[in-house]
Amino acid sequence: MTSSSSLFSSGGGAGSSSGANERARKSAISLAFSNGSATGPNAPLRDRLAARSRVTNLGIVLLLSATALSMLLNLRYLALGGASRPPRGFASWSSFHGTTPDELKANLPAPPPGSNRLDHLVIVTGHAIWAGCDFEGRSKDENWILEPYQVGGSIETYWKHIEKGLEIADADPKALLVFSGGQTRTVSLQTEAESYFSLAIASGMNIPTLQGFDFSFNSTSSHSHKSNSKAISASSDDVLGKGAHANAGVPTAKGLAGVRMTTENFALDSYQNFLFSIARFREYTGVYPERITVVGYGMKKSRFEELHAKAVRWPIKNFVRGQKRFHYVGIDDQGDTKPEYEGEKIKGFALFERDMYGCHGRLLSKRRDRNPTRRFHPYYTSAPEIADLLNWCPGDNLGLQGVYRDSLPWDLRVAGELSGWGRATTKFREEHQGKSGWSGVGDSRWLDVGRERQ
Template identity: 40%
Template sequence: MLPAPVSFAKRGGYRRSRNALNQRRIDVLLSRARITNLGLLLLSAVTVISLLYNVSYVFAPTRVSLGDFPGPRRFSDTIQRDASVRQLSHLVIVPGHAIWKGGDPTRILNEEDWILESYQKGGGRVNAFYQHIKGGVKLALEDPRALLVFSGGQTRSASTFTEADSYHRLAVESSLLPLGFLRATTENHALDSYQNLLYSIARFHEYVGRYPDYISVVGYEMKRERFENVHRKAVRWPSKQFRYIGVDMEEQNGSAMQGELNNALIPYRKDLYGCHPPLSTKRRNRNPFYRYHSYYISAPELAGLMDYCPEAGLSTVFDGPLPWDRL
């Protein structure tokens, strides 16, 4: 049996009641809000706190999450420094120039056991590399406060070694350094001489837990001007706390000096931080395996300096705070 039809009168009353309910809702929405002073204060406080939190998040230093960087949440949990290491204060740098691929210490001076650029062949360059290593080892063994850092990245596509690794391995294989010597390490990311200096300082902090008080560099004599008066100036390291020990090739020639002048010294004087061509182009060409360093994490005080790049043509020196301003 079908239900009885609803009368027009009842339908009309239903519509009027719905219209009245809707009208009351509109009246409530349009009526003046009533809020106490306390309520207004609480709402304002919540708004300000939320705003400050968001601003601090946006402008905070870059965070490293476990999803971005697999590993322990606290990197310091993986490090337990020997007491003798924590007392080190003298950084000894040996910049790398090539990669030793050999395994026989009696063939160290054989060019076939090295990965060399064409201009590095002949003229006694390999012996110069070996003398640089010996000089750095000598300084480290003479000074119990010294940390020897071999510096140089994986610059050649023909080798899985970094320049620094090969120098360190050569020093051990030739018995210059005892195996397991804690006051010698590698800096495996530098792609040029400026980075040899800056990244070795960062590596010292990563290894020791503090920044050095004194720096010695053992390298080519013809690069003395570049290190003493260009790179040292760029990182604002005090001259009284810096020493350069030069060892040149047996057969020094004019072409090597001219190459140093045209390809490095003059360009670096115009571009202290090597962040514009042609110097920046060299860095990219020397990084065939797309490596990048960890020093933003292990030496965060140097982030501003590592990122600094004045406009092309300007030799403006970085003026931000640096840990060695106290020296």
């Protein structure tokens, strides 16, 4: 009995000890859930670490807020930021743009003498291709490569655009005239810009030239201009060619290196006319322009001022040396233009208003249709400071909300008396003006670009 009782008692003692431990463990867990003393400041560290944390309402709100913010940022990135990713093989945009590759620079001569003093970009936008044999035939449709809707009067307007561009550039010795328009027709090897350039030369009008140069030729044309300068000259045969189409002979004319005219051969619509001509100015002169004048249809003035200029953030309301930084010269077809203005609102302005960079839907389709020979522009390398703007394509239908938002060479920066002031830089100047240690230096990425480099 004793033995048996002892054995039973011993077993009971062990069970009691085990049960006590279990009860203690459960008590600790219970206290943890009820914020009891097991998790208080005096509780053992092991118990506090083992205790479960309470999930409060505040914690839930914070987690949901963080999740919502993350989703909004992701949506914003997908809508706006997709185009900001650098091309494959480049870790960042800074490793992609900022300089022209050495291999390309090695093949370039220095800019034409005096071209670094040019600061006024005059753009004549192309609409068709002149393929005539002489200037006198410029008003005949058969001497142009036209779309059906351009037949019957438009070509006279095209010449007026060229004529006005010549007059503006000739009157301003700091202006570079850029004819802009790509190889848009399958039946011509020439670009719109090249044909406009050729027609300008064939006209015999005053040709804008760089300081110290002259371009003149002896021609029997009633439009000819004879210059007394002998620095550079070309005979009419040199200009027009012998038995060749005028616009085929012009590119080999003598003295073209001295003219203040050039071509931009890749634009496929009005937005590209604007941006690519800026890039071509940089490519030709080594600097960016301070002023821009556009010559085109009057019905497209709103498109350029309210959409294209805003898309590239060109300061259209600012002045430099008393001259507006942006000016538009509109010349329309003769006669009733009301249908054209109404059509522009629907087929032009409205499309670019929703898709300011022309990289979606109907505008993108138009570019593809106008690029039958699969041309690629060179401006990623020749105007590398704006490579990311050239590649910018925000989400469709964003309009002004998708405007390119990073730094540009013509920004209204803190440095430079010619720059003017934007809201951000105005605030910065007001906060730092007169403070010691501030030198007024702006965005250092552009200190070696454009006017500040001179």
